[in-house]
Amino acid sequence: MKKSVLRNVSLALGTAALALGGFATAAQAQRDPAYAAARASGQIGEKMDGYLGIVGAGSSQLQAMVSDINIKRRAVYAQKAQAANATLEEYSLTAGCLAIARTAPGEKYQAPDGSWQTRTSAPPLRDSRCP
């Protein structure tokens, strides 16, 4: 009797954990396929200032997507910067450091001299102040 209750409780807990996990992944949406493809193909890259940039001449569709994401990033930066008692520029530059560090091999990023670089397995060229 006691054992079955225990089993039921553990089952319920397991189900709850699964449900929670499902919610968490739903809330943490992944990259839009078009965005992921543009990143992987090197059409867009991570800039030092924490925003996306277009490598070369981008289509108007690509420009619209990049500016849409950048506007969203800016909104997030502004909110988080205020909470962290920092300026928008300080926060976005920090995020830029990290976003460049997190690029996958093959993706583009902006080096301190302003040029676009393709990420390799080696550490990226970053601003000397980056953590």
Add this chain to the structure above:
Amino acid sequence: MIREKLTLACAAATSPKMDLGHSKRTTGALLALIIGSSAVTGCIQVNAPEDAIVIELNINIRQEVIYRLAEDAGNTIDENADIF
């Protein structure tokens, strides 16, 4: 002709405010020289530096500020995986 020359020389030598006038004249002369020289060369040539230009993005932002914000910014990127 001679009289004109003499008058000019006299005015420059005896004017009590000669110093002021003199400096203005020097400035004027310098200006004329600069304008003249640029007119001679036609255009000002600017040569690009050979070294790569390093963009110092927001040079006022200090490293310690970036270090302080790093953890928070990392979490922000994780939380907004769709736009990063």
